[in-house]
Amino acid sequence: MKWEGNRESSNVEDRRSGGGGGGGLGGLIGGKSIGIGTIVVALVGGMVFGINPLTILGMLTGGESPAQVQQAPAQGPPADDRMGKFVSTVLADTEDVWKDIFTKGGSTYREPQLVLFRGGTSTACGQGQAAMGPFYCPADQKVYIDLGFYETLQKKLGAPGDFAQAYVIAHEVGHHVQHQLGITGKMEQMRGRVSKAEYNGMSVRLELQADCFAGLWAHHAQRARSVLEQGDVEEAMNAAAKIGDDALQGSRGGAIVPESFTHGTSAQRARWFDTGLKTGSVKACDTFSAKQL
Numbered sequence: 001m002k003w004e005g006n007r008e009s010s011n012v013e014d015r016r017s018g019g020g021g022g023g024g025l026g027g028l029i030g031g032k033s034i035g036i037g038t039i040v041v042a043l044v045g046g047m048v049f050g051i052n053p054l055t056i057l058g059m060l061t062g063g064e065s066p067a068q069v070q071q072a073p074a075q076g077p078p079a080d081d082r083m084g085k086f087v088s089t090v091l092a093d094t095e096d097v098w099k100d101i102f103t104k105g106g107s108t109y110r111e112p113q114l115v116l117f118r119g120g121t122s123t124a125c126g127q128g129q130a131a132m133g134p135f136y137c138p139a140d141q142k143v144y145i146d147l148g149f150y151e152t153l154q155k156k157l158g159a160p161g162d163f164a165q166a167y168v169i170a171h172e173v174g175h176h177v178q179h180q181l182g183i184t185g186k187m188e189q190m191r192g193r194v195s196k197a198e199y200n201g202m203s204v205r206l207e208l209q210a211d212c213f214a215g216l217w218a219h220h221a222q223r224a225r226s227v228l229e230q231g232d233v234e235e236a237m238n239a240a241a242k243i244g245d246d247a248l249q250g251s252r253g254g255a256i257v258p259e260s261f262t263h264g265t266s267a268q269r270a271r272w273f274d275t276g277l278k279t280g281s282v283k284a285c286d287t288f289s290a291k292q293l
Helices: 036-045 082-104 148-155 162-181 183-188 196-225 232-242 245-251 266-279
Strands: 012-014 113-116 120-123 126-129 135-137 142-145
Touching: 012 082, 082 113, 082 162, 082 196, 120 142, 135 162, 142 162, 148 162, 162 183, 162 196, 162 232, 183 196, 196 232, 196 266, 232 266
Parallel strands: 012 113, 113 142
Antiparallel strands: 120 126, 135 142
């Protein structure tokens, strides 16, 4: 991926040196954390996969008000931190793409913050842990990433490459876009009104749309800045496939249970990323209206 020398975002907060900043007050919210990184729990913690994307490791309780968060002054990553620069550059690229799309649609894109942490950190959605992998918290509109996840992505999931890492960021930013569009809120209204299996099905569509939005970002970034190098698309498609529900359940040697899927199969995840990549269209990413996923 051609990223060096491109604009870096100022919306990156580095909590890796300790302290954590931005502490939640323990109360959890109705605006749920979302993240592809829940897969790490299955691989590292040995827990049963199938957690709803809005219910990470039992962190969340329904119907509560967002916790008030006391923010410490944000500090960006050090200037000589290559991974910090990479993350900041990818985030900046997503900002440019989504700002343009929202502007053309007659609305304003509110940029998310991206928080780098190590081990654990407080969020407006409760305590975040590295074992959750990357996740998005709608209550504070922040993406949280422990960069150790990238090592897991490469060594344990078999998905190496900088564009695979960029896909992870773009996917979580996709959840921020869903939050701004009101998609996440509408889905949350269905919690408790439908069966667990039905809600899991909605969760799959939410995650696949975020995959499609990640592909959409890549489409527009390539057209505007020619960021893709040979093999980059394959890296992202491979990463999407490696974190499919069927691949993860199968990797543990247990039965594959489609009713428990919350993120989609490997084929579905790769296909929807490819849909966004080829079309660059928000409308084409309407997984909720799709008859076939």
